Amino acid sequence: MGFWQRVSQLDRRWIYLAVALAVIFPLLVPMKMKLGITPEARQLYEAIEALPDSSVVMLTFDYYPSTVAETRPMSIAALHQMFRKNLKVITMTTIPLGGPSIADRTMREMAELYHKTYGVDYVNLGFKANYTAVLLGMGSSIESIYPSDQYGTPLAKLPLMQTVKNYDQISFIFIVADNGIVDNWISIVNAQFSKPMGAGVTAVMAPKFYSYVQAKQMTGLLGGMKGAAEYEMLVNKPAMALIGMDSQSMAHLLIIGFVIAGNVAYFMTRKKKESNG
Amino acid sequence: MKTKLPIAIAFLSGLAMVAVFILNPEKVGDMEGELLQWTTVIGGFTLLLGVVSIVRVNWRPVVRRETGWLNNAALILSVAVMAIPSVLPVSWSPLFGTDGGSIYDWFFINLSAPMMATMFAMLAFYVASAAFRAFRARNAEATLLLVTATIVMLWRVPVGEGLFVAINPRLPNLINTYVMGGVNVAVQRGIIIGAALGAAATSLRIMLGIERTYMGKT
């Protein structure tokens, strides 16, 4: 068997090993490369930046624990901006498995950092089943959908919720999601209640949502770890996503290398077959 | 009757959802929410079917001591450990239910969540292997796809972006505008419009009883 034939039949476990090394190595030796900001990320940042002091925003935690590497840095970066700007934050999740605990932990950590008070500066509504009914129902009354918050406190007892009855009092919705729920936010809340919104989604989902940004149904978009890293740069709080970009750089280069090697092997073996008749 | 009744129910249910879309909720009340609640309730009942199925399929190998029966036993045990404490009332003990500090929550945070993240992370390995094996410049279309994919992969990471900036500082923005915001959006819209029409036509076929295979009628 010739060299190129051996390359074309390479055991996939070697590929797995190479990917593992390409991901781990940059985490041990960071490269700290410069990163550009896409217009979609900047638009999202500027839309929130333009909100007046004490405006109410909604931040959703619509993601499973499986995608936290891509999505949680987006939530954290968004909270840096929201709390720094003294915005009032309402959070919720449509994910039953893990959504409530991720929201709870993230909100507690960030509120502590910015000395924010629960019930006054932020409220965690938690999870409610049947997302279509939830998204629609909050348009008329949040309290009818969520009689109490994540911790069982009636909404009437929370000072922030005394001024927020439905979407009318919410200035902007920032969705962080790893699933098709973004379509529902757009088709229900943006289309029917004309609420401005932006989203942070996983890299594989991002291409789909460019059309919503172009149609102005979404103000901005963050795609995957790159989007999260861009937002970290915008809020000037470099963290996990920016660190992860080195690994992503190496992994992408490696995959391109594999594609080139695979193609060279393909053409060399095909040429050899043709010359052998 | 056995054929007609389910079709009639399917038709009326579909019609009800269409009516809900155009009827004013101020007049008819929250019909949509009500109907969706029904679905949730039916879903709750079928949950039992799921539990019966999973236990039945895995119980047999355990009883017969088939190869790998220990795995089946571990699965049944896991179902019991996660399910039983989560349905017991919290008033009995804070370990029950699904709140923070419960048995369910502990297993979810410390076992389930990392396992989910691991499975998702495995995508990186699979993407590399699939790209190596299947991404071939066999013809003009495949070559175009390959070149575009390489450009986008480079553009998405700092090292590639740096390379493009070195060639021309406007290049990353041009890729964003023309590849992602141009070609990509056009293709996505085409597929979405086609799929939406297909879904609507299938719904109509189901409502009218033309398509009945999904309910076991051929």
Add this chain to the structure above:
Amino acid sequence: MRLARPVGLLLLLILLLIPELLAANGASSVETGWFRTYRINAVIVAAVFSAAVLYYTQRARRGDKLFVRKIAGLDEVEDAVGRATEMGRPVLFIPGIDEIDKIDTLAGLSILGRVALITARYETPLYVPVRYPMVLAAAQEVVQQSYITEGRADSYNQDMVCYVAGEQFAYTATVNGYMMRERPAANIMMGAFYAESLLLAETGNAAGSIQIAGTAQPEQLPFFIAACDYTLMGEELFAASAYLSHEPLMLGGLKGQDFMKVLIIAAILVGTFMVTTHLGGDWMRSLFEVR
């Protein structure tokens, strides 16, 4: 005239609605009447679409020949099952990983019915793992009926269709494990798929199975195309059941879809022209706005 009554009911509803809707003057989303008049455009589009599908279905009933282009992936289904029979290995069918209320899942179940007819005919083992209990109940019914139709009720076993896990990646791990242990000769994946698509397809490829996939989720298509032998894209998934059935009545629906697509293309071209030339672009845009 099997369709006459439901079609009549649907048209009656539309007829009753249109005058009421046309009577509305404002575009306000605050309504006091019985209908949300601001949704008149959606109702009209739905009515035109329904009429087109019904018209072509009726034409098909009358015996008109309807041309449907070849879909290679679907033509391959029977061969794949035949190959499994020869090799004495099972066929794995995944009806997507979403709930029963997702139309993609229903399309997947319809295809399952056709596939089960073939596996029943050849007495090929079939395995259908599902993620939701409601899909379990429906899939069991579909497979059982197919086996009864083929006169092989005795070959049907309830555990051919089984619930494996409600969590996406637990489900994927179970199915991947099955693929590597049992090495099915054919993997047919039809329905709604998400992040697990490549995990399933790559494992199936490593197991040496023939793979036919179909999904309407655009973001998952590249993964299936890379790792499967045949992929149905977008609307092909919804056309699959009609295609496999060869029933003129079902094929009529596809023709109605095409008619609607022509109207949409025309609207896009006219809209683009009007917006570009500032000839009533805002009016055109408001015509298609759905709230």
